[in-house]
Amino acid sequence: MLLAGACFALMGVFVKLGGAWFSSHELVFYRSLVGLLLLAVGIALHRGMRGEVKLLGPNTGLQIRRGLIGFVALVAFFYALTRLPLSVAMTLNYTSPLFLAVLMPWQLGERPSRAQYVTVAAGFVGVLLLLRPWQTPASDLVAGLVGLFSGVMAAFAYIHVSKLGRLHEPEWRTVFWFALVCALGASVLASVDGGWHGAVSFDQAALLLALGVFATLGQLAMTRAYRAGQTVVVASFAYSTVVYASILDALLFDEKMPILAWVGIFITVLSGVQAARFNERVSK
Numbered sequence: 001m002l003l004a005g006a007c008f009a010l011m012g013v014f015v016k017l018g019g020a021w022f023s024s025h026e027l028v029f030y031r032s033l034v035g036l037l038l039l040a041v042g043i044a045l046h047r048g049m050r051g052e053v054k055l056l057g058p059n060t061g062l063q064i065r066r067g068l069i070g071f072v073a074l075v076a077f078f079y080a081l082t083r084l085p086l087s088v089a090m091t092l093n094y095t096s097p098l099f100l101a102v103l104m105p106w107q108l109g110e111r112p113s114r115a116q117y118v119t120v121a122a123g124f125v126g127v128l129l130l131l132r133p134w135q136t137p138a139s140d141l142v143a144g145l146v147g148l149f150s151g152v153m154a155a156f157a158y159i160h161v162s163k164l165g166r167l168h169e170p171e172w173r174t175v176f177w178f179a180l181v182c183a184l185g186a187s188v189l190a191s192v193d194g195g196w197h198g199a200v201s202f203d204q205a206a207l208l209l210a211l212g213v214f215a216t217l218g219q220l221a222m223t224r225a226y227r228a229g230q231t232v233v234v235a236s237f238a239y240s241t242v243v244y245a246s247i248l249d250a251l252l253f254d255e256k257m258p259i260l261a262w263v264g265i266f267i268t269v270l271s272g273v274q275a276a277r278f279n280e281r282v283s284k
Helices: 001-020 022-044 060-083 086-093 096-107 116-131 138-166 171-193 204-230 229-236 238-254 259-283
Strands: none
Touching: 001 022, 001 060, 001 086, 022 060, 022 171, 022 204, 022 259, 060 086, 060 096, 060 138, 060 171, 086 116, 086 138, 086 229, 086 238, 096 116, 096 138, 096 259, 116 138, 116 259, 171 204, 238 259
């Protein structure tokens, strides 16, 4: 999971750099296209020889719905990445366990416990300190709220992935449909928005390739981590992405955030780890 965290943090770096030339819709498209091609090659090599490639299954509708929800989350996340410090955007996206702590019990017909409500409340105190609406410019505040929305949608995407797992859908099929839906959806948005840029230079192509490769490697490493390790431990280590992002912020972008923002990140991460523990108990 530490490898996955590093890959996602590096993906965020390339999204921020790419934001100087491309719209967030285009970045989602290229990230998904590279991932789709890599997955297609992998599926053909490892499964095609045994005749086991079946992209359509009994749960294709659920796969598409999960893909659409994940697509909305990814667009919102990339929008936040291009406009906020890397560590802030990552922290906001990783609020999904806080939302899951409330959503999962209701999904099972239960009421969240008082401890869950306290954990979620503490997490949003951290978000409040991170965004500081009383002093943040309106444009940055909007980007922050969009980043928080990406955490909400990521929580709903997780619920759908959990359902697909219980239906014994293969992981590669879920990842493939997600990449396909994102590539198609982003191409439509970029076309409607007029966001397509013309010729891509060699440097830009290398940046887009790196973005897609690190995103795909991170996703595969995360999938392997959840399969091989205890969910609570893996979910806790997922927040290593925020640590890596904070280091990269300082090294590459010379970001200097006020102490309140760092306190907000710390509180949000601790609350997210605790929420992940609650979510593991509920899922059992």
